Amino acid sequence: MPDKPKTPIITFTANTVAETTYYVDDWGPGRTSRAYKERFQVGGKGVNVSKMLRRLSAETTATCFPGGTFGLACVKWLEASGIPFEAFTTDCETRTGSIIRAPGEEEISILGLDCRVSRTAVQKCVDFLSRQAGPYVLAVCGLVPDWKSDAWDPLRAWLPQRDASIELAVDTYGPGLRWFAQQSPHLTKINRKELELLFDEDVSAQSTETLLKKTSVRYDCPRWIITNGSKPIWAKFQREPPFSIQPRPAECVSPVGCGDVFFATLLDGLYNDPETGSLEVLKLSAEYASRNAESHGIADFEIE
Numbered sequence: 001m002p003d004k005p006k007t008p009i010i011t012f013t014a015n016t017v018a019e020t021t022y023y024v025d026d027w028g029p030g031r032t033s034r035a036y037k038e039r040f041q042v043g044g045k046g047v048n049v050s051k052m053l054r055r056l057s058a059e060t061t062a063t064c065f066p067g068g069t070f071g072l073a074c075v076k077w078l079e080a081s082g083i084p085f086e087a088f089t090t091d092c093e094t095r096t097g098s099i100i101r102a103p104g105e106e107e108i109s110i111l112g113l114d115c116r117v118s119r120t121a122v123q124k125c126v127d128f129l130s131r132q133a134g135p136y137v138l139a140v141c142g143l144v145p146d147w148k149s150d151a152w153d154p155l156r157a158w159l160p161q162r163d164a165s166i167e168l169a170v171d172t173y174g175p176g177l178r179w180f181a182q183q184s185p186h187l188t189k190i191n192r193k194e195l196e197l198l199f200d201e202d203v204s205a206q207s208t209e210t211l212l213k214k215t216s217v218r219y220d221c222p223r224w225i226i227t228n229g230s231k232p233i234w235a236k237f238q239r240e241p242p243f244s245i246q247p248r249p250a251e252c253v254s255p256v257g258c259g260d261v262f263f264a265t266l267l268d269g270l271y272n273d274p275e276t277g278s279l280e281v282l283k284l285s286a287e288y289a290s291r292n293a294e295s296h297g298i299a300d301f302e303i304e
Helices: 045-055 068-081 119-131 150-161 177-181 192-196 208-218 258-272 278-293
Strands: 009-013 017-024 035-043 060-064 085-087 095-101 108-111 136-141 166-171 187-191 223-227 233-237 243-245
Touching: 009 045, 009 258, 017 068, 035 045, 035 068, 045 060, 045 136, 045 258, 060 068, 060 119, 068 085, 119 150, 136 258, 166 177, 166 258, 187 192, 187 258, 192 208, 192 223, 208 223, 208 233, 223 258, 233 278, 243 278, 258 278
Parallel strands: 009 060, 009 136, 017 095, 060 085, 136 166, 166 187, 187 223
Antiparallel strands: 017 035, 095 108, 223 233, 233 243
8 A cells, every 4th residue: 555645744944044153172261262173054944844744754845035145045954955945135144153061060152142134035935835745844944134124915815815725733932823823723832921012911920731722712823832941731622621741851962953843843743643643643753852862963953
């Protein structure tokens, strides 16, 4: 019997980062540290999600906006990485980032100014998305910078009118979060603080379980996942009551990309292996996020 076709998952990264990791013997204020090794990679939550999806043998395309001084380096890295991607570079400027790693020290991560994405590039991205035959999943990942600007009007116009075969998955934050949550997503994965921002009133004292029950009434979304660091992960699926699982303790080497690994594993399980069951998919997503925390890279850990 032939394998069931994979559901294409298109990730959307509005805030791409050209990131360099510097490995040093030691560092500190007031002195110069010289790297003995450095590594360049393209960051941004959607790119990370697509990288992990590739590790899981899922079908994925990363849409992103690499441009300006560092845009060419980003495109070359994406080409060499084997991650299928579509880049929309018109008048865009990619942000930079630096990670410093020294033996026995917690890593330092510095991100530059948010990406500047042009309306022309956004329109080209929307044109690409509208041409893709469904069904597919559009996973909106990370911050959409300068969300209130007219640069994003093409996306705001298209997404509510998207074809019914395009399912929306949301893992975003910032000013655009509530708008995306109102676009009838099929999956919303956010953290506890972001969950509170979906309410006008102060809900900080209320339990996550209570808030999940309320979001099911206020927002049209059948699947909610709420993370909270090392604390329990809460979930609500369809009309089922909320439930939680506790991630295993992890010896954290680097927290970078753990949420993206979690989201990618969740998407792959829910859409490409639904017979596994929501609870087992959630447990596997948490396990892979823990393994990612225990390694230096993003989605570079061992998978059975």
